[in-house]
Amino acid sequence: MKNVEMQVTGDILTIKVDLSQRFGKSGSGKNEIVASTEGNQSIPGMDEVKVGLNVYTKG
Template identity: 70%
Template sequence: MKNVEMSVEGNILTIHVDLSKEFGPSASGKTMMIASTEGNVSVPGYEEVKVGLNVYQKKQDSFNSILTGKDCNISDYP
């Protein structure tokens, strides 16, 4: 799992994801992955119960990329 923590207290499953983190682009490259169970995983203490989670956001185009059509640094220009 990436950036996913699960805990069970009584009958309550709690899932924690740090929304400030990213771990790279999705396979398609259209979104940035924030968290994933990387498939279906068992809930702690409940092996027969499964969770599958993906948290992502649409990739943001950089300002320079929008203007020039390519990734660049403003410091590349005099």
């Protein structure tokens, strides 16, 4: 994962992303990647629950 932190407290999932970071252009070259789970990932401590996240800016 790039720039993504996940935490589960009780029944609440919290996802933390630093919006100041950049990881270069997306595969299409149209967007700039801020954060990504790089596919579906298991929630900490809950292998049966998955999350897929992409955060990006235009250009």
